[in-house]
Amino acid sequence: MVDLKNQYLKIKNEIDDAIINCVENTQFINGPSVNTFQNALQSYLNVKHVIPCANGTDSLQIAMMALDLKPGDEVICPAFTYVATAEVIGLLGLIPVMVDVDPNTFNITAEIIEQAITTKTKAIVPVHLYGQSCDMEPIINLAKKHKLFIIEDNAQAIGSEYTFSDGTRAKTGTMGDIGSISFFPSKNLGCFGDGGALTTNNDELAYKMRMIANHGQEVKYFHKILGCNSRLDTIQAAILNVKLKKLDEYIDSRNQMSKYYDLKLESNKKVQIPVRQKNSNHVFHQYTLRVKDGARNDLQKYLSVHKIPSMIYYPFPLYKQPAFEKYVPFDFVIPNVEQLCSEVISIPIHTEINLEHMNYICEKINQF
Ligand SMILES: *Cc1c(COP(=O)(O)O)cnc(C)c1O
Numbered sequence: 015m016v017d018l019k020n021q022y023l024k025i026k027n028e029i030d031d032a033i034i035n036c037v038e039n040t041q042f043i044n045g046p047s048v049n050t051f052q053n054a055l056q057s058y059l060n061v062k063h064v065i066p067c068a069n070g071t072d073s074l075q076i077a078m079m080a081l082d083l084k085p086g087d088e089v090i091c092p093a094f095t096y097v098a099t100a101e102v103i104g105l106l107g108l109i110p111v112m113v114d115v116d117p118n119t120f121n122i123t124a125e126i127i128e129q130a131i132t133t134k135t136k137a138i139v140p141v142h143l144y145g146q147s148c149d150m151e152p153i154i155n156l157a158k159k160h161k162l163f164i165i166e167d168n169a170q171a172i173g174s175e176y177t178f179s180d181g182t183r184a185k186t187g188t189m190g191d192i193g194s195i196s197f198f199p200s201k202n203l204g205c206f207g208d209g210g211a212l213t214t215n216n217d218e219l220a221y222k223m224r225m226i227a228n229h230g231q232e233v234k235y236f237h238k239i240l241g242c243n244s245r246l247d248t249i250q251a252a253i254l255n256v257k258l259k260k261l262d263e264y265i266d267s268r269n270q271m272s273k274y275y276d277l278k279l280e281s282n283k284k285v286q287i288p289v290r291q292k293n294s295n296h297v298f299h300q301y302t303l304r305v306k307d308g309a310r311n312d313l314q315k316y317l318s319v320h321k322i323p324s325m326i327y328y329p330f331p332l333y334k335q336p337a338f339e340k341y342v343p344f345d346f347v348i349p350n351v352e353q354l355c356s357e358v359i360s361i362p363i364h365t366e367i368n369l370e371h372m373n374y375i376c377e378k379i380n381q382f
Pocket residue numbers: 069070071072095096098099141167169170195196197198208209210
């Protein structure tokens with residue numbers, strides 16, 4: 015699905031130097047690269063604060079902890095997302111309210127969110143799925159109207175940009191109260207292990223989240239609130255410093271690959287190519303097709319026989335997972351989401367374009 019080996023080989027010297035530097039310097043925790051990376055990411059995203067942390071699940075959890083939500087408060091999130099989004103909500107004793115998504119963009123919308131708002135609703139978690147921004151303007155207006163917090167799950171869309179109706183633009187993760195990023199190796203900006211970060215323009219929230227990520231301490235050995243231990247390793251930050259400079263180039267490569275796939279697959283009536291929104295660019299964390307006529311599983315088998323990797327993100331709605339069944343009535347169903355779970359298939363998309371591979375993949379899909 016990704017070609018991390020060849021990506022590494024192209025920047026091997028820089029990466030190896032950065033790692034050796036950390037090893038020789040021995041400041042493995044909070045070394046100088048962490049601060050450098052934090053500042054570089056702040057300017058890349060044009061956001062006031064970046065708080066590095068251990069992974070993209072912790073960042074969601076730290077975000078929720080910083081908002082002073084109370085057990086029983088409801089947090090609206092899509093039912094069609096990675097487990098982490100809803101998991102942290104449940105872990106903190108909050109209620110994940112899992113809702114539908116737009117079947118074209120795979121993202122939640124203001125209309126869908128509005129139907130789920132109750133007197134207990136305190137926050138919304140829009141997930142910018144597969145690399146495209148949710149339609150944020152109406153979501154922000156809705157949140158203002160109902161006094162709800164917005165935590166953007168930006169794990170898959172770093173670098174994506176949204177355009178408001180007045181023409182102003184903002185990077186995903188900088189439009190809500192807090193944004194959450196993952197640097198898992200296969201994400202668009204991936205490190206060589208786990209890593210994550212929080213983004214916010216709110217000074218107070220930034221201060222609090224930094225404290226929570228560091229055992230709730232303001233000053234060493236003075237613990238003001240309950241926190242956790244969630245840090246970005248110095249070595250991972252050093253790697254990210256090298257790779258952040260390449261991020262726009264990586265996004266370009268993914269877009270080139272997506273355009274080629276579009277070209278070869280758009281006339282195939284049995285698959286739906288990704289729908290591109292007008293007000294967001296796409297960073298193609300995933301290139302996800304919808305396969306018609308119940309043929310998705312057979313297509314996946316066919317691709318596998320021909321040695322083509324593919325993945326189903328996501329095979330089950332969250333509410334169907336045993337971990338989440340207590341949050342919904344026994345016969346709860348969201349038809350759109352169930353349909354997506356049975357139709358989607360993601361095919362390889364990454365930074366190391368190889369025309370021959372892309373041709374082969376499209377040829378096999380079209381043959382099928
Ligand atoms: C990857 C991902 C996460 C979690 O990130 P980790 O760094 O693996 O903890 C959260 N939400 C979404 C949508 C993701 O894709």
